[in-house]
Amino acid sequence: xMSENPLISVVIPVYNVEKYLQQCVDSVLxxxxxxxxxxxxxxxxTDSSGEMCDRMATLDDRIRVVHKRNAGLGMARNSGxxxxxxxxxxxxxxxxxxxxxxxEELYAQLRKTGADTSYCGYNEYYGEGRVNxxxxxxxxxxxxxxxxxxxxxxxxxxxxxxDSKEALLSMSSCFALFSMDVIGEHHVRFPSERQFISEDIIxxxxxxxxxxxxxxIARPLYFYRYTNSSSxxxxxxxxxxxxxxTQYARMNEDLETxxxxxxxxxxxxxxxxxxxxxxxxxxxxxxRSHKEYxxxxxxRRIVNDEDVRTVxxxxxxxxxxxxxxxxxxxxxxxxxxxAMVLVTMKQxxxxxxx
Numbered sequence: 001x002m003s004e005n006p007l008i009s010v011v012i013p014v015y016n017v018e019k020y021l022q023q024c025v026d027s028v029l030x031x032x033x034x035x036x037x038x039x040x041x042x043x044x045x046t047d048s049s050g051e052m053c054d055r056m057a058t059l060d061d062r063i064r065v066v067h068k069r070n071a072g073l074g075m076a077r078n079s080g081x082x083x084x085x086x087x088x089x090x091x092x093x094x095x096x097x098x099x100x101x102x103x104e105e106l107y108a109q110l111r112k113t114g115a116d117t118s119y120c121g122y123n124e125y126y127g128e129g130r131v132n133x134x135x136x137x138x139x140x141x142x143x144x145x146x147x148x149x150x151x152x153x154x155x156x157x158x159x160x161x162x163d164s165k166e167a168l169l170s171m172s173s174c175f176a177l178f179s180m181d182v183i184g185e186h187h188v189r190f191p192s193e194r195q196f197i198s199e200d201i202i203x204x205x206x207x208x209x210x211x212x213x214x215x216x217i218a219r220p221l222y223f224y225r226y227t228n229s230s231s232x233x234x235x236x237x238x239x240x241x242x243x244x245x246t247q248y249a250r251m252n253e254d255l256e257t258x259x260x261x262x263x264x265x266x267x268x269x270x271x272x273x274x275x276x277x278x279x280x281x282x283x284x285x286x287x288r289s290h291k292e293y294x295x296x297x298x299x300r301r302i303v304n305d306e307d308v309r310t311v312x313x314x315x316x317x318x319x320x321x322x323x324x325x326x327x328x329x330x331x332x333x334x335x336x337x338x339a340m341v342l343v344t345m346k347q348x349x350x351x352x353x354x
Contacts, residue, residue: 006087011080015043020095027097033104039080044070074190074199102221106177115213116179121220139218158270161319171201197243244275269315281343
């Protein structure tokens with residue numbers, strides 16, 4: 001039976017975020033739900049973040065600090081899980097912050113529905129007065145049994161070919177309350193993002209296949225901070241495609257244990273092609289600011305990659321909405337310049353949003 005006021009653990013990995021850490025932790029301390037355990041995992045910070053964690057712990061006895069050698073976000077979250085004693089757990093990235101009612105509202109939805117897991121929407125935060133709300137696609141919706149796989153997990157992976165959105169639901173683990181009973185009983189953990197570039201979806205697959213009831217509220221209660229370092233130019237990663245191929249293989253291996261191939265294949269292929277298009281965009285953006293970089297040659301290498309050719313050959317992109325269909329057609333036919341023009345137009349449009 002669900003306790004009226006259970007302890008809820010909030011795990012916050014910390015690495016070189018002295019500029020944002022205070023706002024992040026304050027947003028948790030100011031929660032209207034007070035029965036919290038706040039676990040700050042200092043992942044080998046080289047700035048003052050570790051000292052800030054220790055100082056905060058002296059000011060509020062709900063704060064616990066774990067210092068560890070740097071191993072990345074996923075491993076830091078696991079270190080938090082290893083010491084968490086709450087009935088439920090929430091993950092928060094230390095450069096982000098949350099609405100003061102996030103925990104209360106997510107837990108109220110759990111109590112209302114009898115679910116073991118609850119999700120909410122989020123905000124894209126570009127600075128004061130520059131916030132783009134992203135409500136969850138579901139509002140006051142609850143899923144049980146196989147509906148959790150079909151209407152939650154697979155909608156996190158990607159949409160069907162004809163769907164207008166790349167994915168109906170966010171795969172981020174930061175917009176939810178998770179059951180520690182499910183995590184503990186099934187030994188659910190995050191992989192290292194140094195091995196898998198999107199560690200959250202690996203966690204989602206491992207966790208949601210064992211959840212008995214998942215519920216949603218639409219309200220955007222999490223604030224995801226966008227900074228200059230989030231841009232395609234600043235975050236360019238030349239190994240991105242190879243990492244996505246490794247990611248694809250792992251996701252396919254995990255999904256095939258719980259779904260028929262015809263249930264998830266088109267969604268997983270859409271996910272992978274979305275990552276391919278993202279990389280093409282990153283290459284083009286990087287080329288604009290680094291004139292010595294041969295973006296055309298790199299895009300040609302991407303569209304001729306053997307695994308990209310295999311996926312695009314079987315993916316029914318002609319069922320995609322128009323703009324997506326055009327870009328996938330460029331990949332399918334190896335149209336390099338048109339692909340570069342399309343991603344450039346998309347980037348220029350996005351920069352005019354604010």
